[in-house]
Amino acid sequence: MDGDPSLQPPARRSAGIRDVASLAGVSTATVSRFFNEPSSLRPDMRRRVDNAVRELGYIRHGAARALSMRRSHAIGAIIPTVDNATRANKVAALQKRCRERGYNLVLALSEYDLDLELQQCRNLIEAGIDGMMLEGGLHDPALYTLLEKRGIAFVNTSVYDPLSPYPNIGFDNRATASRLAEHLLDLGHREFGMIAGPRRGNDRASDRVNGVRDALRARGLDMPDERIVEHPYRVIEGRKGLRALMSRRPQPTAVICGNDVLAFGALIEAQALGRRVPGDLSIAGFDDLDWASQLPPGLTTMALPASEVGQMAADFLIDSLTGTALPRAVEVEVKLILRGSTGPAPA
Amino acid sequence: MDGDPSLQPPARRSAGIRDVASLAGVSTATVSRFFNEPSSLRPDMRRRVDNAVRELGYIRHGAARALSMRRSHAIGAIIPTVDNATRANKVAALQKRCRERGYNLVLALSEYDLDLELQQCRNLIEAGIDGMMLEGGLHDPALYTLLEKRGIAFVNTSVYDPLSPYPNIGFDNRATASRLAEHLLDLGHREFGMIAGPRRGNDRASDRVNGVRDALRARGLDMPDERIVEHPYRVIEGRKGLRALMSRRPQPTAVICGNDVLAFGALIEAQALGRRVPGDLSIAGFDDLDWASQLPPGLTTMALPASEVGQMAADFLIDSLTGTALPRAVEVEVKLILRGSTGPAPA
């Protein structure tokens, strides 16, 4: 093998399908079938091609394949950031499932910016993705137009809305937040505060605020704007948020945080302020991160099945490409995890 | 515009370069130049093409472009997981810089498995990536062969080794771990323990262990195997690790953790065991995660400039493609962040 004593062994371009075909003594069509429909080849043909492929270290040329098949076997994903374990799990599950089914994942970040999201969408279309996972259901209308006009499969994730015209896989953030608030209402809390994530351009963040409001209103209570502070998802911001809320009068006895990272900060700041959790103050979050069960007194939170969503998104997108009929909206289960950070309202 | 009352408006395939060319009354070459070398067009030509592009909503076909240019404008990255904020920052910086320079990011996960990493490498090659970011310097030899034979640019990251034959951007994990150990030695500690990350197939994890050993040996001390426990990077595992170490005699007064997540668990478990930090026990980690400065008493840790590495990796790879001469190894600065979790050895 490699018997050609040519002058520049490293510079020769790598083997193409024609090289394989001629080495195996078959046509290029047969080599193509070897990869795409092996069962249509006679065993001996298959063996010959297989040997040639191995000998040459042949790897198909994806771009040529995509051009010819009008299918890139790439799935795109646009997410705000990756620096959140829940989302990381979703992306990991997405890429794993895509890989299992022969698809690659092209990742783009929107940084919670709808304009940037649209731009990234264009980039991914240019990259030729066959399907695209989005986060949330709030996007520039042009994004939907773009995708639909080009017949690119897509799915909104981490939101569930059976009435949406667009496919979605996730859960109802608003109802989920209501459940969390009800838990606290049942514990006797009447003075609520909320450390929300930035709501602009983020329907999950605003839905969570609205959900808490829903629950309070259903019991004749209200959560005025001054009881809501908005902070980026960072621990230090959770601390600031709690400090701000505790400076209002009357002070809240229950604080719901937009996610566990903010709750982490709130928990630490409560301790720094000398408030006992849950004796003086109950705190809850969303995500059920790794440490939520470990950090005393344990964080009450909503466990969001992120990797399930990622995997389902991959399946949904890839199935769409084969023309399978699929449900427009899929709801995944969110569990309320009760831990030590929430308790009866102080007397 | 769109004056053709045909029967299936949504089904018509999207505009190609020829459509743009004929609408603008120019050749396809001119349209191509409009995108790739706009300055070579006369202003009025540019305007005509621009209008046609807008009117048709034309987006270049990446696969066709890649096939023709022999360049996909895609960068691949294979990382173990994304569920770590430091790595998330690296990936975010990588994708951002790639995007700025007209490249897309194809992401693959290796799950700390060298065989899977090699497989993912093949997948990415098939996807046609022009360059590839790897994590660490320990890979299947076949991976290097594959990449070099095909002339794909690549770079090992989060490691620094000027003697390596392969390009790398990062820091010397071994030396960095030594610095951390020296800090504790200077505080008078003599009994060390280590909660390492899984070392199999992970040079960063094993280098950190070796670095701690180096520092101890330099002072005539030793760290026997039974003072090292190995745990996956999760909070609960950090707790288990500390419990295991504290069951040995003599007990360590200083525990160095493979990363901040493990250190988090160690911190919590120390508290659960009634040990005061740093009074009875000093704990340190790697990464300087978001909460490290917030969680009392503050975690002493090494701050790794992850996003700097991600950005430099993007620049290195893309610059390589243009034939720019580049340094083979780049070292980034790691800072020792002193906080409350480390203090003088108990008397």
Add this chain to the structure above:
DNA sequence: ATGAAAGCGCTAACAT
């Protein structure tokens, strides 16, 4: 079951 050959939608010589 296998082969021959016509594209897929661009880019880049080369020509003007």
Add this chain to the structure above:
DNA sequence: ATGTTAGCGCTTTCAT
């Protein structure tokens, strides 16, 4: 400065 046209490396009819 702009146009003509031959590929890029596959897949997929259509023959056989």
